[in-house]
Structure formats: structure tokens, C-alpha cells
Amino acid sequence: MKPPLFEYCAPRTLKDAVAMLAGDPGAMVLAGGQSLIPAMNMRLASPARLVDIQHVDGLKGISIENGRIVVRAMTRHRELELDEAVFRANPLIREAMAHVAHVPIRNRGTVVGSICHADAAAEMPMVLLATGGSVVPEGPRGRREVAAQEFFQFHMTTTREPDEIVVEAHFPVLPEGAGWAFEEFTRRHGDYAIAAVAAIVEPSAGRVSLAACGVASRPVRLEASEQILAGAELTPERIKAAAEAATDAVSAPDDMHATNAYRRHLLSALVRRAVVKAASRAK
Amino acid sequence: MNRGTIRPRLPATSIDPKAAVALTVNGEKVSAEVSVRMLLSDFLRHELGLTGTHVGCEHGVCGACTVMIDGVSARSCLTFAVQASGAEVRTIESVAAEDGGLHPLQEAFRDCHALQCGYCTPGMIMNILSNLESDRPMDLSEEGIRDMLSGNLCRCTGYQNIVAAVRQAADAMAAR
Ligand SMILES: Cc1cc2nc3c(=O)[nH]c(=O)nc-3n(C[C@H](O)[C@H](O)[C@H](O)COP(=O)(O)OP(=O)(O)OC[C@H]3O[C@@H](n4cnc5c(N)ncnc54)[C@H](O)[C@@H]3O)c2cc1C
Ligand code: FES
Ligand code: FES
Numbered sequence: 064m065k066p067p068l069f070e071y072c073a074p075r076t077l078k079d080a081v082a083m084l085a086g087d088p089g090a091m092v093l094a095g096g097q098s099l100i101p102a103m104n105m106r107l108a109s110p111a112r113l114v115d116i117q118h119v120d121g122l123k124g125i126s127i128e129n130g131r132i133v134v135r136a137m138t139r140h141r142e143l144e145l146d147e148a149v150f151r152a153n154p155l156i157r158e159a160m161a162h163v164a165h166v167p168i169r170n171r172g173t174v175v176g177s178i179c180h181a182d183a184a185a186e187m188p189m190v191l192l193a194t195g196g197s198v199v200p201e202g203p204r205g206r207r208e209v210a211a212q213e214f215f216q217f218h219m220t221t222t223r224e225p226d227e228i229v230v231e232a233h234f235p236v237l238p239e240g241a242g243w244a245f246e247e248f249t250r251r252h253g254d255y256a257i258a259a260v261a262a263i264v265e266p267s268a269g270r271v272s273l274a275a276c277g278v279a280s281r282p283v284r285l286e287a288s289e290q291i292l293a294g295a296e297l298t299p300e301r302i303k304a305a306a307e308a309a310t311d312a313v314s315a316p317d318d319m320h321a322t323n324a325y326r327r328h329l330l331s332a333l334v335r336r337a338v339v340k341a342a343s344r345a346k
Numbered sequence: 347m348n349r350g351t352i353r354p355r356l357p358a359t360s361i362d363p364k365a366a367v368a369l370t371v372n373g374e375k376v377s378a379e380v381s382v383r384m385l386l387s388d389f390l391r392h393e394l395g396l397t398g399t400h401v402g403c404e405h406g407v408c409g410a411c412t413v414m415i416d417g418v419s420a421r422s423c424l425t426f427a428v429q430a431s432g433a434e435v436r437t438i439e440s441v442a443a444e445d446g447g448l449h450p451l452q453e454a455f456r457d458c459h460a461l462q463c464g465y466c467t468p469g470m471i472m473n474i475l476s477n478l479e480s481d482r483p484m485d486l487s488e489e490g491i492r493d494m495l496s497g498n499l500c501r502c503t504g505y506q507n508i509v510a511a512v513r514q515a516a517d518a519m520a521a522r
Contacts, residue, residue: 064404070363071382071428093429100424101405104385113382115429141418145482165497167412167419167473252496 066103085226097172140169184255193261193274202227242345262337269294372440389427398438409498412469438468460511462502
């Protein structure tokens with residue numbers, strides 16, 4: 064179908080962009096359009112005004128500073144995926160991004176857009192949560208930093224205020240010697256996850272970080288499993304126990320993709336695989 | 347028989363906001379005043395008459411509308427024409443030579459019977475071409491090619507022959 068009527072703005076400065084967004088309660092940010100435009104074409108969304116941020120100064124590019132990868136709002140998925148410095152700083156990102164849609168969609172869609180869209184089955188919000196990252200929204204009241212843990216509230220719902228633009232996402236650099244893995248199950252390549260898991264194993268700190276998506280109303284940290292693995296040797300028995308503990312994180316009801324029981328089974332299998340792989344990559 | 351009951355109910359002036367766009371399409375500069383909600387796919391097809399770009403689903407799933415925007419593949423159904431203002435767009439109409447001579451990729455599609463109805467073909471070609479033309483090496487394993495084609499749906503061929511065509515085209519272009 065065709066998208067409904069809207070007013071279009073293409074500001075050049077962040078100040079103007081924030082003012083245009085705040086100026087109409089029906090306004091929405093347009094970044095890569097790869098989630099918003101399909102929703103408009105299907106008439107699931109009908110914003111009164113679109114604030115296209117592609118020409119806004121200072122919203123392009125990636126930098127690595129103070130131990131974190133700063134991804135600005137108009138950085139396309141594909142840019143982050145192919146960036147060699149990002150790969151060296153946090154290889155989990157590239158491994159996860161191969162699962163986000165298809166290349167033509169990654170060529171246009173943005174990482175920050177995906178984080179703001181906050182689909183409960185989307186990979187990048189989950190990676191932000193697994194790495195302990197944050198986002199930086201800016202609005203008429205100024206700029207603030209919000210930890211991933213506080214940002215994601217519910218499927219497609221975040222603590223971003225309607226008049227705020229998220230200008231950056233911060234992904235911490237992986238600690239020296241840490242191992243990583245990303246495991247996902249989908250019916251078709253490029254689909255949203257039926258379940259996916261990211262694991263980071265830090266032998267020196269005795270820490271294992273685990274997060275999952277597709278299994279609840281938002282991306283979740285698998286804290287019970289993390290606690291079982293903390294400070295301990297990663298024996299097969301312990302990993303099995305952690306994998307079983309993860310199933311309690313599954314709150315998704317039966318849907319057309321999978322039953323709740325199947326998702327529990329899937330999540331425990333993915334946790335086991337991810338921890339084993341991440342441990343094998345740790346130094 | 348005219349009973350006078352059917353009357354157009356269109357408002358005297360359109361409330362559909364418009365904007366000027368200027369972009370390069372297949373090397374040619376074009377400019378127009380379009381409705382801001384006009385999709386790039388509709389702009390190409392209806393305003394420019396470039397009907398080689400096909401429209402299947404209009405929500406990004408089928409890949410039939412794939413074109414190149416600034417050198418990389420993109421869904422024209424998930425881009426407003428206004429967003430593409432200033433960009434360089436390439437469509438299937440730019441692929442063959444001016445004298446009609448086929449591109450090696452098009453030849454490979456013909457040789458391998460990589461199309462039946464042809465509905466998916468322009469999108470397939472634009473996606474594959476953006477990979478062939480990029481300076482990143484292509485993964486020509488069965489899995490690598492299928493991964494590359496995974497965002498383009500074909501209801502006819504079963505993909506086997508499209509995979510073969512990608513291989514033939516990559517070999518032909520490497521030999522050039
Ligand atoms: C066929 C298909 C398959 C897909 N498969 C997957 C998949 O497997 N996994 C996955 O994760 N995604 C998938 N996607 C979605 C894709 O990743 C989108 O690119 C992404 O979700 C949104 O990024 P965008 O820049 O296109 O955002 P837009 O579509 O422009 O915006 C999305 C939403 O976020 C808001 N927004 C965007 N940027 C900002 C900002 N800076 N500040 C505040 N609000 C903002 C918008 O207002 C809108 O509500 C798929 C999309 C398609 C069409
Ligand atoms: S018409 Fe654009 S992807 Fe189907
Ligand atoms: S040839 Fe008919 S859809 Fe592909």
C-alpha cells in the first residue's frame with residue numbers, strides 16, 4: 064500500500080531537528096526508514112510530520128574513544144559491520160550484524176534507528192545490552208545518557224521521550240582477552256530472531272555476560288545464568304546448569320513462530336553453544 | 347445512462363505536501379516536484395517511466411524493487427523520493443549497453459535459465475551487480491551466494507539456476 068500524508072522536514076542542525084520534533088506531537092524521526100517506511104506503507108504508522116535527520120550536521124560516522132565505540136545516529140548498519148577498527152575493538156558487533164535483515168536493508172537502515180525502534184527480537188538492542196552500552200538522547204531539555212538496561216522497556220517502547228533524538232549509541236570495547244559469540248535461530252536467513260543469544264566471557268575477571276532477544280517483551284540479560292558461571296571454571300556441567308537456568312527468562316507466549324516451550328528449549332541450546340564458543344575464543 | 351450520482355469528491359486544491367527533488371538517475375540529471383510521500387519505486391516507475399524496477403510487497407521483504415543508491419543496493423519501496431534527492435540512483439535500465447548488448451550478468455541469467463516469469467529478475471540483477479562491482483571479494487561458495495540472494499524472493503526458479511548464473515557472471519567478470 065501507499066504511505067499516508069505527512070509533513071516533511073529536512074533540518075541541517077541538531078537544534079532545528081529537536082525543535083521540529085518537539086513542535087508537533089505527531090512528529091517522528093526518520094533515519095534509514097527501514098522500519099518506519101514499511102510500517103507507513105502498511106498504514107500501521109501515520110506520523111503527522113517526519114523529521115529526516117540524514118542531513119543533520121554531526122550525526123554521521125563512528126569513533127572509538129575512552130574505551131567505547133561511539134556510533135552516531137546516521138551510521139548505517141553496513142558501515143558499522145564493515146568497519147575494521149570496530150571489528151578489532153568489539154568483534155561481537157560484526158558477528159551479530161550478519162543476522163540483521165539483508166545487505167540492501169543494512170545499506171540504508173541505521174544502528175541507532177534499530178535501537179530506537181526496539182523490536183523485542185532485534186539483534187542490535189540486545190548487543191547493546193550484552194555489552195553494557197548506553198544511548199545519548201538529546202531534547203529541548205538538553206542531553207542525557209541512558210544505560211541500555213534502563214532504555215529498553217517493552218516491545219517497541221523505550222524511555223526516550225517523544226521530543227528526544229538519540230544522537231549516539233555507545234558500545235563498550237571488549238576487554239583484553241575476552242571471548243565472544245552470537246548465536247541465533249530463525250526460520251529464514253535475515254528474519255528477526257525466534258531466539259538469539261550473545262555471550263562475552265572474561266576469564267581474568269571471572270565474568271560471563273549473557274543477553275537474549277526474541278524470548279520476552281524486550282531484550283533481556285540472563286542474570287541467573289551469569290551468576291552460575293561467575294568466578295567458576297566453565298565445565299560442561301556448569302554450562303548445562305546455566306543453560307537450563309536461562310529458560311526462566313522466556314516469557315514470550317505461544318505465537319505463530321514458536322511455542323513458549325519450544326523457545327525455552329531453543330534458548331537453553333543457544334546459551335550452551337554461545338558460552339562454549341565464547342570460552343574457546345577467550346585468552 | 348448518467349444518473350448524476352457519481353461525482354468526484356476531490357478537494358479543489360490538494361493537501362498532499364510537495365517538495366522539489368533533484369537526483370541523478372542512470373547518469374541523467376532529473377528534477378521534479380513530487381508529493382513527499384511518493385516512494386522512490388513509484389517515482390522511478392510513474393514519474394520517469396522506468397518500469398523495469400518492479401514492486402512486489404512494498405514492505406522490504408521481496409527485493410523486487412532493489413536499485414542502487416550511491417553505489418550500493420537498496421529497497422526503492424523503503425525510500426521516499428525526497429530522501430534520494432541529491433543521490434545517484436541506478437536501475438535495471440542502466441545495466442545493458444546502449445546498443446542493447448547484454449551485461450555479462452544478464453548473459454549469465456539467459457545462459458543458465460535463471461529466470462522464468464522475470465518478475466524478480468531486475469531486483470536480483472541490481473543486488474548481484476552491487477556485489478560484483480564492489481571492491482570487497484565475493485564469497486562464491488554455494489552458501490555465500492545463497493546468503494547474498496537471501497533478500498530477493500523468486501517464486502519460479504527454485505534459485506538453483508540463479509546461483510549458477512552468479513557463478514558464471516563472477517567468472518566472466520574476473521576474466522575481463
Ligand atoms: C525485510 C526486513 C527485514 C528486517 N529484518 C531485521 C532483523 O532481522 N533484525 C533487525 O534488528 N532488524 C530488521 N529489520 C529492521 C532494520 O534493522 C531497520 O533498519 C531498523 O530497525 C531501523 O533503522 P532505521 O534507520 O531504518 O530507522 P527508521 O525506520 O528510520 O526508524 C525506526 C524508528 O526509530 C525512530 N528513530 C530512528 N532513529 C532515531 C533517532 N536517532 N532518535 C530517535 N528516534 C529514532 C523512528 O522515529 C522510528 O520510530 C528488517 C527490516 C526489513 C524491511
Ligand atoms: S517491493 Fe520493495 S522489497 Fe518488495
Ligand atoms: S522468475 Fe518468476 S519470480 Fe523469479
